[in-house]
Amino acid sequence: MPKVLVSDSIDQVGIDILCQVAQVDVRIGLPPEELVRIIPEYDALMIRSGTRVTQEIIEAGDNLKIIGRAGVGVDNVDVPAATRKGIVVVNSPEGNTIAAAEHALAMMLSLSRYIPDANQSVKSGKWDRKSFIGVEVYKKTLGIVGLGKIGSHVATAAKAMGMKLLAYDPFISQERADQIGCRLVDLDLLIRESDYITLHIPKTKETYHLFNADIFSKMKPTARLINCARGGVINEADLAVALTNGQLAGAALDVFENEPLEADSPLRELGSKIVLTPHLGASTEEAQVNVAIDVAEQIRDVLLGLPARSAVNIPGLYPDVLEKLKPYLQLAETLGNLVGQLAGGRVDFLDVRLQGELAGTNSQAVVVAALKGLLSKALRERVNYVNASIEAKERGIRVIETRDAALTDYTGSLHLEAKGSLGSHSVTGALLGDQEIRITSVDDFPINVPPTRFMLFTLHRDMPGIIGKIGSLLGSFNVNIASMQVGRKIVRGEAVMVLSLDDPLPEGLLAEIMKVSGIRDAYTVTL
Numbered sequence: 254m255p256k257v258l259v260s261d262s263i264d265q266v267g268i269d270i271l272c273q274v275a276q277v278d279v280r281i282g283l284p285p286e287e288l289v290r291i292i293p294e295y296d297a298l299m300i301r302s303g304t305r306v307t308q309e310i311i312e313a314g315d316n317l318k319i320i321g322r323a324g325v326g327v328d329n330v331d332v333p334a335a336t337r338k339g340i341v342v343v344n345s346p347e348g349n350t351i352a353a354a355e356h357a358l359a360m361m362l363s364l365s366r367y368i369p370d371a372n373q374s375v376k377s378g379k380w381d382r383k384s385f386i387g388v389e390v391y392k393k394t395l396g397i398v399g400l401g402k403i404g405s406h407v408a409t410a411a412k413a414m415g416m417k418l419l420a421y422d423p424f425i426s427q428e429r430a431d432q433i434g435c436r437l438v439d440l441d442l443l444i445r446e447s448d449y450i451t452l453h454i455p456k457t458k459e460t461y462h463l464f465n466a467d468i469f470s471k472m473k474p475t476a477r478l479i480n481c482a483r484g485g486v487i488n489e490a491d492l493a494v495a496l497t498n499g500q501l502a503g504a505a506l507d508v509f510e511n512e513p514l515e516a517d518s519p520l521r522e523l524g525s526k527i528v529l530t531p532h533l534g535a536s537t538e539e540a541q542v543n544v545a546i547d548v549a550e551q552i553r554d555v556l557l558g559l560p561a562r563s564a565v566n567i568p569g570l571y572p573d574v575l576e577k578l579k580p581y582l583q584l585a586e587t588l589g590n591l592v593g594q595l596a597g598g599r600v601d602f603l604d605v606r607l608q609g610e611l612a613g614t615n616s617q618a619v620v621v622a623a624l625k626g627l628l629s630k631a632l633r634e635r636v637n638y639v640n641a642s643i644e645a646k647e648r649g650i651r652v653i654e655t656r657d658a659a660l661t662d663y664t665g666s667l668h669l670e671a672k673g674s675l676g677s678h679s680v681t682g683a684l685l686g687d688q689e690i691r692i693t694s695v696d697d698f699p700i701n702v703p704p705t706r707f708m709l710f711t712l713h714r715d716m717p718g719i720i721g722k723i724g725s726l727l728g729s730f731n732v733n734i735a736s737m738q739v740g741r742k743i744v745r746g747e748a749v750m751v752l753s754l755d756d757p758l759p760e761g762l763l764a765e766i767m768k769v770s771g772i773r774d775a776y777t778v779t780l
Protein backbone atom coordinates (compact mmCIF):
# COMPACT_ATOMS: atom_id res chain seq x y z
CA MET A 254 0.00 0.00 0.00
CA PRO A 255 1.37 3.47 -0.80
CA LYS A 256 2.21 5.80 2.08
CA VAL A 257 1.08 9.42 2.47
CA LEU A 258 2.62 11.88 4.90
CA VAL A 259 0.37 14.71 6.09
CA SER A 260 2.62 17.35 7.65
CA ASP A 261 0.13 20.20 8.29
CA SER A 262 -3.29 20.28 9.87
CA ILE A 263 -5.84 18.97 7.32
CA ASP A 264 -9.57 18.36 7.79
CA GLN A 265 -10.39 14.71 8.65
CA VAL A 266 -12.51 14.38 5.52
CA GLY A 267 -9.27 14.56 3.47
CA ILE A 268 -7.53 11.96 5.64
CA ASP A 269 -10.52 9.62 5.19
CA ILE A 270 -10.25 9.91 1.39
CA LEU A 271 -6.51 9.15 1.48
CA CYS A 272 -7.10 6.14 3.75
CA GLN A 273 -9.12 4.50 0.95
CA VAL A 274 -5.91 3.89 -0.99
CA ALA A 275 -2.95 4.50 1.30
CA GLN A 276 -1.43 4.26 4.73
CA VAL A 277 -1.65 7.80 6.10
CA ASP A 278 0.74 9.21 8.71
CA VAL A 279 -0.21 12.59 10.20
CA ARG A 280 2.91 14.23 11.65
CA ILE A 281 2.53 17.96 12.17
CA GLY A 282 5.37 20.36 12.97
CA LEU A 283 8.25 18.14 11.83
CA PRO A 284 11.64 19.91 11.81
CA PRO A 285 13.07 20.13 8.25
CA GLU A 286 15.89 17.66 8.95
CA GLU A 287 13.39 15.08 10.24
CA LEU A 288 11.30 15.57 7.10
CA VAL A 289 14.39 14.96 4.92
CA ARG A 290 15.12 11.80 6.96
CA ILE A 291 11.67 10.21 6.68
CA ILE A 292 10.50 11.44 3.25
CA PRO A 293 12.09 8.51 1.29
CA GLU A 294 9.39 6.22 2.78
CA TYR A 295 6.52 8.22 1.29
CA ASP A 296 4.70 8.22 -2.05
CA ALA A 297 2.81 11.45 -1.37
CA LEU A 298 3.08 14.52 0.83
CA MET A 299 0.06 16.62 1.82
CA ILE A 300 0.71 20.11 3.20
CA ARG A 301 -0.67 23.59 3.84
CA SER A 302 1.44 26.74 4.19
CA GLY A 303 3.16 25.47 7.35
CA THR A 304 5.60 23.07 5.64
CA ARG A 305 8.40 24.41 3.46
CA VAL A 306 9.09 21.77 0.84
CA THR A 307 12.66 22.59 -0.10
CA GLN A 308 14.89 21.19 -2.84
CA GLU A 309 16.63 19.07 -0.19
CA ILE A 310 13.35 17.44 0.86
CA ILE A 311 12.34 16.87 -2.78
CA GLU A 312 15.70 15.33 -3.67
CA ALA A 313 15.43 12.97 -0.71
CA GLY A 314 11.91 11.95 -1.75
CA ASP A 315 12.88 9.05 -3.98
CA ASN A 316 9.38 7.54 -3.89
CA LEU A 317 7.45 10.80 -4.00
CA LYS A 318 4.93 10.98 -6.80
CA ILE A 319 2.83 13.93 -5.68
CA ILE A 320 2.90 16.92 -3.36
CA GLY A 321 -0.61 18.14 -2.54
CA ARG A 322 -1.04 21.71 -1.25
CA ALA A 323 -4.43 21.95 0.52
CA GLY A 324 -4.85 25.60 -0.44
CA VAL A 325 -3.86 28.01 -3.21
CA GLY A 326 -0.29 29.31 -2.74
CA VAL A 327 2.53 26.94 -3.68
CA ASP A 328 5.28 29.44 -2.89
CA ASN A 329 6.34 27.18 0.00
CA VAL A 330 7.11 24.38 -2.48
CA ASP A 331 10.20 24.33 -4.72
CA VAL A 332 8.08 23.57 -7.78
CA PRO A 333 10.99 23.60 -10.32
CA ALA A 334 12.83 21.01 -8.18
CA ALA A 335 9.67 18.86 -8.01
CA THR A 336 9.20 19.16 -11.80
CA ARG A 337 12.78 18.08 -12.47
CA LYS A 338 12.23 15.02 -10.29
CA GLY A 339 8.94 14.23 -12.03
CA ILE A 340 6.80 14.93 -8.97
CA VAL A 341 3.39 16.36 -9.67
CA VAL A 342 2.42 19.36 -7.52
CA VAL A 343 -1.30 19.99 -7.07
CA ASN A 344 -3.27 22.63 -5.21
CA SER A 345 -6.86 23.64 -4.63
CA PRO A 346 -7.22 26.82 -6.68
CA GLU A 347 -10.74 27.70 -5.55
CA GLY A 348 -11.46 25.83 -2.32
CA ASN A 349 -10.68 28.79 -0.04
CA THR A 350 -11.47 31.75 -2.33
CA ILE A 351 -14.57 32.84 -0.42
CA ALA A 352 -12.90 32.37 2.97
CA ALA A 353 -9.92 34.55 1.98
CA ALA A 354 -12.12 37.23 0.41
CA GLU A 355 -14.37 37.37 3.48
CA HIS A 356 -11.31 37.62 5.71
CA ALA A 357 -10.04 40.61 3.72
CA LEU A 358 -13.44 42.30 4.06
CA ALA A 359 -13.53 41.49 7.80
CA MET A 360 -10.05 42.99 8.16
CA MET A 361 -11.12 46.16 6.31
CA LEU A 362 -14.13 46.64 8.59
CA SER A 363 -12.22 45.68 11.77
CA LEU A 364 -9.58 48.26 10.94
CA SER A 365 -12.18 50.95 10.15
CA ARG A 366 -14.17 50.42 13.36
CA TYR A 367 -11.33 49.46 15.75
CA ILE A 368 -13.16 46.23 16.58
CA PRO A 369 -10.13 44.31 17.93
CA ASP A 370 -9.14 47.14 20.30
CA ALA A 371 -12.70 47.91 21.37
CA ASN A 372 -13.24 44.22 22.10
CA GLN A 373 -10.05 44.11 24.17
CA SER A 374 -11.11 47.25 26.05
CA VAL A 375 -14.56 45.87 27.03
CA LYS A 376 -13.05 42.53 28.04
CA SER A 377 -10.62 44.34 30.29
CA GLY A 378 -13.58 45.87 32.19
CA LYS A 379 -13.76 49.31 30.53
CA TRP A 380 -16.68 51.04 28.78
CA ASP A 381 -14.79 53.50 26.56
CA ARG A 382 -16.85 54.79 23.61
CA LYS A 383 -14.78 57.88 22.76
CA SER A 384 -11.53 56.18 21.77
CA PHE A 385 -13.09 54.10 19.03
CA ILE A 386 -14.68 56.53 16.59
CA GLY A 387 -14.30 54.80 13.26
CA VAL A 388 -14.74 55.61 9.57
CA GLU A 389 -17.25 54.27 7.05
CA VAL A 390 -16.33 52.41 3.90
CA TYR A 391 -19.48 53.60 2.09
CA LYS A 392 -18.57 55.84 -0.91
CA LYS A 393 -14.86 55.35 -0.23
CA THR A 394 -12.50 54.15 -2.96
CA LEU A 395 -11.17 50.63 -2.70
CA GLY A 396 -8.06 49.84 -4.75
CA ILE A 397 -7.74 46.14 -5.50
CA VAL A 398 -4.29 44.92 -6.47
CA GLY A 399 -4.73 41.55 -8.21
CA LEU A 400 -8.18 41.05 -9.71
CA GLY A 401 -8.13 37.25 -9.72
CA LYS A 402 -10.49 34.90 -7.90
CA ILE A 403 -10.23 36.46 -4.44
CA GLY A 404 -9.85 40.04 -5.66
CA SER A 405 -13.00 39.67 -7.81
CA HIS A 406 -15.07 38.37 -4.91
CA VAL A 407 -13.87 41.21 -2.70
CA ALA A 408 -14.85 43.62 -5.48
CA THR A 409 -18.38 42.25 -5.73
CA ALA A 410 -18.99 42.49 -1.98
CA ALA A 411 -17.35 45.93 -1.69
CA LYS A 412 -19.50 47.25 -4.53
CA ALA A 413 -22.59 46.08 -2.65
CA MET A 414 -21.37 48.12 0.34
CA GLY A 415 -21.33 51.24 -1.84
CA MET A 416 -17.56 51.47 -2.44
CA LYS A 417 -15.99 52.82 -5.63
CA LEU A 418 -13.61 50.30 -7.16
CA LEU A 419 -10.21 50.70 -8.78
CA ALA A 420 -8.13 47.71 -9.80
CA TYR A 421 -4.55 47.14 -10.88
CA ASP A 422 -3.83 43.84 -12.60
CA PRO A 423 -1.68 43.88 -15.76
CA PHE A 424 -2.96 40.43 -16.75
CA ILE A 425 -6.68 41.21 -16.70
CA SER A 426 -8.65 42.63 -19.63
CA GLN A 427 -10.69 45.84 -19.44
CA GLU A 428 -13.71 43.72 -20.39
CA ARG A 429 -13.28 41.49 -17.33
CA ALA A 430 -12.77 44.51 -15.06
CA ASP A 431 -15.92 46.11 -16.51
CA GLN A 432 -17.91 42.94 -15.77
CA ILE A 433 -16.86 43.19 -12.12
CA GLY A 434 -17.51 46.93 -12.06
CA CYS A 435 -13.87 48.01 -11.50
CA ARG A 436 -11.97 50.81 -13.20
CA LEU A 437 -8.68 49.29 -14.38
CA VAL A 438 -5.88 51.77 -13.65
CA ASP A 439 -2.12 51.79 -13.27
CA LEU A 440 -0.59 51.14 -9.86
CA ASP A 441 0.47 54.73 -9.31
CA LEU A 442 -3.06 56.10 -9.77
CA LEU A 443 -4.53 53.36 -7.57
CA ILE A 444 -2.05 54.18 -4.79
CA ARG A 445 -2.75 57.91 -4.92
CA GLU A 446 -6.58 57.71 -5.12
CA SER A 447 -7.53 54.82 -2.86
CA ASP A 448 -8.88 55.12 0.67
CA TYR A 449 -8.40 51.37 1.11
CA ILE A 450 -5.95 49.16 -0.75
CA THR A 451 -6.36 45.40 -0.61
CA LEU A 452 -3.74 43.02 -1.99
CA HIS A 453 -4.67 39.79 -3.80
CA ILE A 454 -1.52 39.00 -5.79
CA PRO A 455 0.81 36.02 -5.62
CA LYS A 456 4.33 36.41 -4.26
CA THR A 457 6.61 36.42 -7.30
CA LYS A 458 9.90 38.04 -8.29
CA GLU A 459 7.86 41.00 -9.61
CA THR A 460 5.65 41.42 -6.54
CA TYR A 461 8.32 40.88 -3.88
CA HIS A 462 8.37 44.06 -1.70
CA LEU A 463 6.14 45.77 -4.30
CA PHE A 464 4.70 47.74 -1.36
CA ASN A 465 7.66 49.67 0.02
CA ALA A 466 8.65 53.12 1.33
CA ASP A 467 8.23 54.68 -2.10
CA ILE A 468 4.64 53.44 -2.43
CA PHE A 469 3.75 54.37 1.18
CA SER A 470 4.96 57.94 0.53
CA LYS A 471 2.36 58.27 -2.26
CA MET A 472 -0.63 56.96 -0.27
CA LYS A 473 -3.26 59.24 1.27
CA PRO A 474 -2.46 59.75 4.97
CA THR A 475 -6.03 58.56 5.66
CA ALA A 476 -5.59 55.38 3.59
CA ARG A 477 -5.63 51.85 4.98
CA LEU A 478 -3.82 48.81 3.59
CA ILE A 479 -5.05 45.21 3.82
CA ASN A 480 -2.94 42.18 2.97
CA CYS A 481 -4.48 38.73 3.00
CA ALA A 482 -2.35 37.52 0.05
CA ARG A 483 1.33 36.87 0.78
CA GLY A 484 3.71 38.38 3.30
CA GLY A 485 6.66 39.08 1.05
CA VAL A 486 4.72 41.52 -1.13
CA ILE A 487 5.05 44.18 1.61
CA ASN A 488 8.33 45.45 3.01
CA GLU A 489 7.35 45.15 6.69
CA ALA A 490 10.11 47.40 8.04
CA ASP A 491 9.08 50.18 5.61
CA LEU A 492 5.43 49.72 6.59
CA ALA A 493 6.18 50.04 10.31
CA VAL A 494 8.03 53.33 9.66
CA ALA A 495 5.29 54.66 7.35
CA LEU A 496 2.55 53.87 9.91
CA THR A 497 4.58 55.47 12.70
CA ASN A 498 5.12 58.60 10.56
CA GLY A 499 1.44 58.80 9.57
CA GLN A 500 2.06 58.26 5.84
CA LEU A 501 -0.98 55.98 5.93
CA ALA A 502 -3.65 55.56 8.62
CA GLY A 503 -3.66 51.84 9.20
CA ALA A 504 -2.92 48.33 8.03
CA ALA A 505 -4.49 44.91 8.50
CA LEU A 506 -2.22 41.97 7.85
CA ASP A 507 -2.97 38.26 7.78
CA VAL A 508 0.29 37.14 6.16
CA PHE A 509 3.94 37.91 6.89
CA GLU A 510 7.30 37.56 5.23
CA ASN A 511 8.34 35.09 7.93
CA GLU A 512 5.69 33.00 9.60
CA PRO A 513 5.19 32.81 12.52
CA LEU A 514 5.76 36.58 12.78
CA GLU A 515 8.91 37.31 14.82
CA ALA A 516 8.21 38.05 18.49
CA ASP A 517 10.13 41.36 18.21
CA SER A 518 8.59 42.52 14.92
CA PRO A 519 7.93 46.30 14.99
CA LEU A 520 4.49 45.50 13.54
CA ARG A 521 3.43 44.23 16.97
CA GLU A 522 4.04 47.68 18.47
CA LEU A 523 1.67 49.81 16.38
CA GLY A 524 -1.42 49.75 18.63
CA SER A 525 -4.77 50.51 17.03
CA LYS A 526 -3.17 51.44 13.68
CA ILE A 527 -2.72 47.78 12.90
CA VAL A 528 -4.79 44.59 12.98
CA LEU A 529 -2.83 41.33 12.85
CA THR A 530 -4.14 37.78 12.34
CA PRO A 531 -2.04 34.60 12.15
CA HIS A 532 -2.65 33.58 8.49
CA LEU A 533 -6.33 32.85 9.01
CA GLY A 534 -7.57 33.70 5.49
CA ALA A 535 -8.40 30.09 4.65
CA SER A 536 -9.40 29.08 8.15
CA THR A 537 -13.12 28.49 7.85
CA GLU A 538 -14.81 25.13 8.33
CA GLU A 539 -16.13 25.28 4.79
CA ALA A 540 -12.82 26.16 3.14
CA GLN A 541 -10.92 23.49 5.05
CA VAL A 542 -13.41 20.82 3.97
CA ASN A 543 -13.24 22.09 0.36
CA VAL A 544 -9.43 22.11 0.11
CA ALA A 545 -9.02 18.81 1.97
CA ILE A 546 -11.43 17.01 -0.38
CA ASP A 547 -10.04 18.70 -3.49
CA VAL A 548 -6.41 17.81 -2.77
CA ALA A 549 -6.94 14.40 -1.13
CA GLU A 550 -8.93 13.27 -4.19
CA GLN A 551 -6.11 14.34 -6.46
CA ILE A 552 -3.52 12.50 -4.36
CA ARG A 553 -5.75 9.41 -4.39
CA ASP A 554 -6.15 9.62 -8.18
CA VAL A 555 -2.43 10.05 -8.84
CA LEU A 556 -1.62 7.09 -6.55
CA LEU A 557 -4.11 5.06 -8.58
CA GLY A 558 -2.31 6.09 -11.79
CA LEU A 559 -4.90 8.64 -12.89
CA PRO A 560 -4.15 12.26 -13.87
CA ALA A 561 -4.65 15.15 -11.43
CA ARG A 562 -7.13 17.92 -12.24
CA SER A 563 -5.28 20.90 -10.68
CA ALA A 564 -1.62 20.19 -11.24
CA VAL A 565 0.48 23.34 -11.23
CA ASN A 566 3.41 21.80 -13.11
CA ILE A 567 1.65 19.84 -15.89
CA PRO A 568 -0.97 21.03 -18.39
CA GLY A 569 -4.09 21.84 -16.39
CA LEU A 570 -7.29 20.28 -17.62
CA TYR A 571 -10.82 20.65 -16.38
CA PRO A 572 -12.21 17.31 -15.11
CA ASP A 573 -14.82 16.97 -17.87
CA VAL A 574 -12.21 17.72 -20.56
CA LEU A 575 -9.80 15.32 -18.90
CA GLU A 576 -12.43 12.59 -18.77
CA LYS A 577 -12.99 12.96 -22.53
CA LEU A 578 -9.28 13.17 -23.30
CA LYS A 579 -8.11 10.26 -21.13
CA PRO A 580 -8.36 7.57 -23.86
CA TYR A 581 -6.53 9.88 -26.29
CA LEU A 582 -3.73 10.41 -23.75
CA GLN A 583 -3.40 6.64 -23.51
CA LEU A 584 -3.35 6.46 -27.32
CA ALA A 585 -0.67 9.18 -27.53
CA GLU A 586 1.49 7.45 -24.93
CA THR A 587 1.20 4.07 -26.67
CA LEU A 588 2.02 5.51 -30.10
CA GLY A 589 4.92 7.54 -28.64
CA ASN A 590 6.33 4.39 -27.09
CA LEU A 591 5.86 2.45 -30.37
CA VAL A 592 7.42 5.07 -32.67
CA GLY A 593 10.30 5.54 -30.20
CA GLN A 594 11.08 1.81 -30.38
CA LEU A 595 10.76 1.70 -34.16
CA ALA A 596 13.09 4.70 -34.42
CA GLY A 597 15.59 2.82 -32.27
CA GLY A 598 18.39 5.27 -31.53
CA ARG A 599 18.37 8.95 -30.69
CA VAL A 600 15.27 10.89 -31.74
CA ASP A 601 15.86 14.51 -32.77
CA PHE A 602 12.44 15.45 -34.05
CA LEU A 603 8.86 14.46 -33.30
CA ASP A 604 5.98 15.53 -35.50
CA VAL A 605 2.64 15.25 -33.69
CA ARG A 606 -0.36 15.48 -35.99
CA LEU A 607 -3.81 15.68 -34.39
CA GLN A 608 -6.50 14.63 -36.85
CA GLY A 609 -10.30 14.69 -36.96
CA GLU A 610 -12.00 15.51 -33.64
CA LEU A 611 -8.65 15.26 -31.86
CA ALA A 612 -7.59 18.46 -33.67
CA GLY A 613 -10.03 20.40 -31.49
CA THR A 614 -8.71 19.16 -28.13
CA ASN A 615 -6.02 20.27 -25.64
CA SER A 616 -3.02 19.43 -27.77
CA GLN A 617 -0.50 20.27 -25.03
CA ALA A 618 -1.62 17.30 -22.94
CA VAL A 619 -1.59 14.99 -25.99
CA VAL A 620 1.95 16.12 -26.90
CA VAL A 621 3.14 15.55 -23.33
CA ALA A 622 1.61 12.06 -23.38
CA ALA A 623 3.34 11.27 -26.71
CA LEU A 624 6.68 12.48 -25.33
CA LYS A 625 6.20 10.42 -22.18
CA GLY A 626 5.68 7.33 -24.35
CA LEU A 627 8.62 8.23 -26.62
CA LEU A 628 11.03 8.60 -23.70
CA SER A 629 9.76 5.65 -21.68
CA LYS A 630 12.19 3.19 -23.25
CA ALA A 631 15.17 5.31 -22.18
CA LEU A 632 13.89 6.68 -18.90
CA ARG A 633 11.37 4.00 -17.79
CA GLU A 634 9.43 5.11 -14.71
CA ARG A 635 11.58 8.26 -14.37
CA VAL A 636 9.56 9.94 -17.10
CA ASN A 637 6.02 11.05 -16.39
CA TYR A 638 3.48 13.71 -17.34
CA VAL A 639 5.31 16.23 -15.19
CA ASN A 640 8.83 16.05 -16.56
CA ALA A 641 8.32 14.63 -20.09
CA SER A 642 8.56 18.06 -21.80
CA ILE A 643 11.66 19.10 -19.84
CA GLU A 644 13.35 15.74 -20.46
CA ALA A 645 12.58 15.99 -24.19
CA LYS A 646 13.93 19.54 -24.34
CA GLU A 647 17.09 18.56 -22.50
CA ARG A 648 17.62 15.76 -25.04
CA GLY A 649 17.24 18.27 -27.89
CA ILE A 650 14.04 16.68 -29.24
CA ARG A 651 12.22 19.27 -31.36
CA VAL A 652 8.46 18.89 -31.37
CA ILE A 653 6.26 20.14 -34.17
CA GLU A 654 2.55 20.00 -33.72
CA THR A 655 0.03 20.15 -36.54
CA ARG A 656 -3.73 19.79 -36.76
CA ASP A 657 -5.96 18.48 -39.51
CA ALA A 658 -9.59 18.60 -38.47
CA ALA A 659 -10.72 17.69 -42.00
CA LEU A 660 -9.15 14.20 -41.90
CA THR A 661 -12.01 11.95 -40.84
CA ASP A 662 -10.98 8.32 -41.54
CA TYR A 663 -11.65 7.77 -37.85
CA THR A 664 -13.50 10.11 -35.47
CA GLY A 665 -10.14 11.28 -34.18
CA SER A 666 -6.68 9.97 -34.90
CA LEU A 667 -3.11 10.76 -34.00
CA HIS A 668 -0.11 10.54 -36.30
CA LEU A 669 3.43 10.59 -34.91
CA GLU A 670 6.60 10.76 -36.95
CA ALA A 671 9.98 10.43 -35.27
CA LYS A 672 13.22 11.34 -37.05
CA GLY A 673 16.54 10.47 -35.51
CA SER A 674 19.99 8.98 -35.78
CA LEU A 675 18.69 5.73 -37.40
CA GLY A 676 16.19 7.26 -39.81
CA SER A 677 12.55 8.11 -39.70
CA HIS A 678 9.42 6.15 -38.74
CA SER A 679 5.76 7.01 -38.40
CA VAL A 680 2.71 5.50 -36.74
CA THR A 681 -0.96 6.42 -36.69
CA GLY A 682 -3.57 5.33 -34.18
CA ALA A 683 -7.21 5.84 -33.41
CA LEU A 684 -9.83 4.83 -30.87
CA LEU A 685 -12.40 2.16 -31.57
CA GLY A 686 -15.69 2.83 -29.79
CA ASP A 687 -14.06 5.79 -27.97
CA GLN A 688 -11.92 3.53 -25.79
CA GLU A 689 -10.03 0.75 -27.58
CA ILE A 690 -6.73 1.69 -29.16
CA ARG A 691 -5.99 0.64 -32.73
CA ILE A 692 -2.73 1.10 -34.60
CA THR A 693 -3.96 2.16 -38.03
CA SER A 694 -0.72 2.67 -39.93
CA VAL A 695 2.99 2.02 -39.61
CA ASP A 696 5.37 3.90 -41.89
CA ASP A 697 2.27 4.88 -43.89
CA PHE A 698 1.25 1.25 -44.55
CA PRO A 699 -2.40 0.79 -43.55
CA ILE A 700 -3.06 -1.79 -40.81
CA ASN A 701 -5.64 -2.19 -38.06
CA VAL A 702 -4.29 -3.91 -34.96
CA PRO A 703 -4.65 -3.41 -31.21
CA PRO A 704 -1.35 -2.81 -29.40
CA THR A 705 -0.19 -5.80 -27.36
CA ARG A 706 2.69 -6.32 -24.98
CA PHE A 707 5.05 -8.15 -27.38
CA MET A 708 4.97 -7.23 -31.06
CA LEU A 709 7.04 -7.88 -34.15
CA PHE A 710 7.01 -5.53 -37.14
CA THR A 711 8.61 -6.39 -40.47
CA LEU A 712 9.07 -4.46 -43.67
CA HIS A 713 9.29 -6.91 -46.55
CA ARG A 714 8.64 -7.57 -50.21
CA ASP A 715 5.04 -8.60 -50.80
CA MET A 716 5.66 -12.08 -52.27
CA PRO A 717 4.31 -15.59 -51.71
CA GLY A 718 5.77 -17.70 -48.89
CA ILE A 719 7.28 -14.98 -46.73
CA ILE A 720 4.55 -15.03 -44.08
CA GLY A 721 4.84 -18.81 -43.77
CA LYS A 722 8.61 -18.59 -43.34
CA ILE A 723 8.32 -16.07 -40.50
CA GLY A 724 5.59 -18.20 -38.86
CA SER A 725 7.75 -21.35 -39.03
CA LEU A 726 10.78 -19.50 -37.70
CA LEU A 727 8.86 -18.21 -34.69
CA GLY A 728 7.43 -21.71 -34.14
CA SER A 729 10.91 -23.24 -34.19
CA PHE A 730 11.86 -20.84 -31.35
CA ASN A 731 8.65 -21.77 -29.48
CA VAL A 732 7.14 -18.27 -29.84
CA ASN A 733 3.35 -18.34 -30.06
CA ILE A 734 1.66 -15.91 -32.47
CA ALA A 735 -1.56 -14.38 -31.10
CA SER A 736 -2.49 -12.48 -34.26
CA MET A 737 -0.99 -11.39 -37.54
CA GLN A 738 -1.80 -8.76 -40.13
CA VAL A 739 -0.23 -7.52 -43.34
CA GLY A 740 -0.57 -4.02 -44.76
CA ARG A 741 0.47 -2.98 -48.24
CA LYS A 742 -0.02 -0.10 -50.60
CA ILE A 743 0.30 -2.00 -53.89
CA VAL A 744 0.24 -5.72 -54.74
CA ARG A 745 3.74 -7.27 -54.88
CA GLY A 746 5.29 -4.00 -53.76
CA GLU A 747 6.47 -3.43 -50.21
CA ALA A 748 4.42 -4.47 -47.20
CA VAL A 749 4.50 -4.43 -43.41
CA MET A 750 3.64 -7.41 -41.25
CA VAL A 751 2.53 -6.91 -37.66
CA LEU A 752 2.53 -9.89 -35.32
CA SER A 753 1.24 -9.93 -31.76
CA LEU A 754 3.20 -12.48 -29.78
CA ASP A 755 2.43 -14.26 -26.53
CA ASP A 756 6.10 -14.28 -25.61
CA PRO A 757 9.05 -11.94 -25.99
CA LEU A 758 11.35 -12.62 -28.94
CA PRO A 759 14.23 -14.85 -27.76
CA GLU A 760 17.83 -13.69 -28.18
CA GLY A 761 19.08 -14.17 -31.75
CA LEU A 762 15.68 -14.63 -33.39
CA LEU A 763 15.52 -11.10 -34.82
CA ALA A 764 18.84 -11.69 -36.61
CA GLU A 765 17.40 -14.95 -38.08
CA ILE A 766 14.28 -13.08 -39.27
CA MET A 767 16.46 -10.47 -40.98
CA LYS A 768 18.14 -13.28 -42.97
CA VAL A 769 14.82 -14.40 -44.54
CA SER A 770 14.80 -13.55 -48.23
CA GLY A 771 12.53 -10.55 -48.94
CA ILE A 772 12.70 -9.14 -45.40
CA ARG A 773 14.08 -5.58 -45.49
CA ASP A 774 13.75 -4.66 -41.83
CA ALA A 775 12.38 -6.13 -38.63
CA TYR A 776 11.69 -4.59 -35.24
CA THR A 777 10.60 -6.03 -31.92
CA VAL A 778 8.55 -3.82 -29.69
CA THR A 779 7.48 -4.25 -26.08
CA LEU A 780 4.59 -2.00 -25.05
Ligand SMILES: NC(=O)c1ccc[n+]([C@@H]2O[C@H](COP(=O)([O-])OP(=O)(O)OC[C@H]3O[C@@H](n4cnc5c(N)ncnc54)[C@H](O)[C@@H]3O)[C@@H](O)[C@H]2O)c1
Pocket residue numbers: 325326327346349350353398399400401402403404421422423424425453454455456459460481482483507508532533534535536
Ligand atom coordinates in the same frame (compact mmCIF):
# COMPACT_ATOMS: atom_id res chain seq x y z
N1 LIG B 1 -4.49 34.56 3.60
C1 LIG B 1 -4.80 33.38 3.18
O1 LIG B 1 -4.99 32.46 3.96
C2 LIG B 1 -4.98 33.13 1.71
C3 LIG B 1 -5.97 32.25 1.27
C4 LIG B 1 -6.08 32.00 -0.10
C5 LIG B 1 -5.22 32.61 -0.99
N2 LIG B 1 -4.26 33.44 -0.53
C6 LIG B 1 -3.35 34.14 -1.46
O2 LIG B 1 -4.10 35.15 -2.13
C7 LIG B 1 -3.49 35.44 -3.39
C8 LIG B 1 -4.54 35.54 -4.48
O3 LIG B 1 -5.18 34.31 -4.64
P1 LIG B 1 -6.24 34.07 -5.84
O4 LIG B 1 -6.83 32.74 -5.60
O5 LIG B 1 -7.11 35.23 -6.00
O6 LIG B 1 -5.22 33.99 -7.07
P2 LIG B 1 -5.54 34.30 -8.59
O7 LIG B 1 -4.45 33.66 -9.36
O8 LIG B 1 -6.93 33.97 -8.94
O9 LIG B 1 -5.36 35.89 -8.69
C9 LIG B 1 -4.14 36.54 -8.60
C10 LIG B 1 -4.21 37.75 -9.51
O10 LIG B 1 -3.01 38.48 -9.35
C11 LIG B 1 -2.67 39.02 -10.61
N3 LIG B 1 -1.26 39.39 -10.63
C12 LIG B 1 -0.17 38.58 -10.79
N4 LIG B 1 0.95 39.32 -10.76
C13 LIG B 1 0.57 40.60 -10.58
C14 LIG B 1 1.28 41.83 -10.47
N5 LIG B 1 2.61 41.85 -10.56
N6 LIG B 1 0.57 42.95 -10.27
C15 LIG B 1 -0.78 42.92 -10.20
N7 LIG B 1 -1.52 41.81 -10.32
C16 LIG B 1 -0.84 40.66 -10.50
C17 LIG B 1 -3.02 37.93 -11.59
O11 LIG B 1 -3.22 38.43 -12.89
C18 LIG B 1 -4.31 37.39 -10.99
O12 LIG B 1 -5.44 38.00 -11.58
C19 LIG B 1 -2.45 34.33 -3.59
O13 LIG B 1 -1.19 34.83 -3.22
C20 LIG B 1 -2.85 33.27 -2.59
O14 LIG B 1 -1.77 32.48 -2.19
C21 LIG B 1 -4.10 33.72 0.80
Ligand SMILES: O=C(O)[C@H](O)COP(=O)(O)O
Pocket residue numbers: 301302303323324325326327349532533534535536
Ligand atom coordinates in the same frame (compact mmCIF):
# COMPACT_ATOMS: atom_id res chain seq x y z
O1 LIG C 1 -2.56 30.09 -0.19
C1 LIG C 1 -3.45 29.70 0.57
O2 LIG C 1 -4.29 28.84 0.25
C2 LIG C 1 -3.57 30.33 1.90
O3 LIG C 1 -2.47 31.07 2.21
C3 LIG C 1 -3.98 29.40 2.99
O4 LIG C 1 -2.90 28.85 3.69
P1 LIG C 1 -3.18 27.73 4.79
O5 LIG C 1 -3.71 26.54 4.09
O6 LIG C 1 -1.87 27.46 5.45
O7 LIG C 1 -4.20 28.30 5.74
